[in-house]
């Protein structure tokens with residue numbers, strides 16, 4: 269069971285959350301400019317490292333907010349959690 | 360329910376003392392397969408027997424079948440919904456039916472049937488649809504009423520005591536289980552007899568290219584020159600392709616399973632339940648074997664979260680009240696590579712000489728002989744076999760996905 273620190277509610281058991289996959293995948297600014305390969309890549313390909321990965325998690329059984337979890341997929345350690353960046357801010 | 364007193368070897372086949380030998384790496388090979396799980400072994404077997412490629416090595420980071428091959432729950436069935444999947448998995452099932460003759464070793468393939476329970480009206484409709492689709496594809500499939508479910512597997516509770524009572528089930532009588540380690544050993548022995556090198560304790564750390572094509576591989580036991588590399592590395596495929604700029608639509612997740620102590624035979628078939636979220640069979644030796652879906656996050660640790668085990672045990676006791684007295688003996692996890700459509704990828708890549716067999720996720724054991732045979736075809740001829748043509752990488756650009764989430768979520 270992972271212990272995950274919600275930036276709003278504090279440390280809670282993993283069962284209160286869902287993992288929403290890689291963070292920072294934004295909708296293409298001009299989807300019509302993409303060819304099929306690029307669009308397929310946007311839809312279906314996500315980073316899959318054996319090591320640190322920034323993910324978006326939602327505190328579904330708590331405050332229902334999305335936030336960022338940095339996790340090491342090799343050790344399963346939660347490295348850091350933080351609020352989502354404001355519009356225009358870097359991840 | 361009596362605990363079994365007989366020794367663990369009871370009913371197990373007697374094998375020769377030595378079946379294969381782990382080889383030393385040579386300086387070069389015509390082709391190299393990465394990963395000595397079932398798929399890598401089977402691919403090498405078919406490269407040698409159907410395509411005459413014998414100057415061949417299978418490289419394994421750990422030990423023979425130490426990945427998902429000997430961690431799976433060994434369920435074999437072909438009752439997938441879509442035509443492309445039914446054709447693929449039925450080809451595999453037919454290869455299982457003659458595997459002992461092909462390989463000359465026992466694999467304990469036991470066609471004890473598989474039940475997929477339905478607990479909601481929607482699941483009934485989906486199940487009936489799948490049975491009809493399977494029949495049209497020439498696959499044995501029946502729709503059973505709750506009473507018929509109890510006839511096939513008396514320990515399932517089909518009463519309306521359940522929060523989600525059993526409303527019916529799909530049944531594939533030709534489905535079943537095999538003993539996964541015996542399967543790996545049988546392939547290893549055949550490869551040894553064929554002169555193919557199986558090299559354990561040899562991690563591939565890099566794939567070398569020159570002018571856009573494969574020229575060799577770097578390993579923890581030195582460089583090996585080769586123009587042809589076939590990846591059968593399951594959950595670790597992305598790690599190998601990423602440095603080449605080849606990002607595949609794969610996510611690696613922990614998938615857990617567990618066994619109880621040994622019992623007298625009480626569970627004659629395989630029972631899966633998507634809604635209550637567990638599947639159960641009884642191994643040849645007598646352990647109850649339980650599993651469910653993947654952990655919800657990416658992970659390479661061959662370890663998952665405890666609540667996943669807790670939930671599948673609760674589900675098992677709901678469906679099989681008699682199992683309440685059983686104990687968990689061992690739990691473990693593998694790392695499975697999940698694609699967006701829950702179907703595999705068997706293809707060449709934009710890098711000449713590099714081939715991938717991946718994305719089998721939670722359900723590739725049943726495909727072992729077919730995956731190996733089709734992958735060998737792609738490697739040897741450079742283009743897909745008719746059966747694997749739908750399973751190319753391009754489907755993620757064309758949109759021709761093979762969505763098997765219904766047949767391959769909790770059910771493996």
Ligand SMILES: Cc1cc2nc3c(=O)[nH]c(=O)nc-3n(C[C@H](O)[C@H](O)[C@H](O)COP(=O)(O)OP(=O)(O)OC[C@H]3O[C@@H](n4cnc5c(N)ncnc54)[C@H](O)[C@@H]3O)c2cc1C
Pocket residue numbers: 393394395396397398399418419420421422424425426427428429430431432433434435561562563564591592593594595596599614615616650691692693694695719720721722723724725726771
């Ligand atoms: C708990 C669990 C239950 C399952 N239940 C079922 C089931 O009931 N039915 C079913 O059909 N499927 C099931 N599966 C899925 C099935 O096990 C896999 O789809 C299948 O085993 C994958 O093919 P493989 O046997 O070749 O993989 P693996 O045995 O995982 O082989 C990959 C090999 O590659 C090696 N490798 C990786 N990277 C490198 C490297 N860099 N260098 C050298 N070697 C490397 C690994 O060490 C590993 O041995 C289950 C899986 C798990 C984990």
Ligand SMILES: [Zn+2]
Pocket residue numbers: 274275276277278327330331332333
């Ligand atoms: Zn919260």
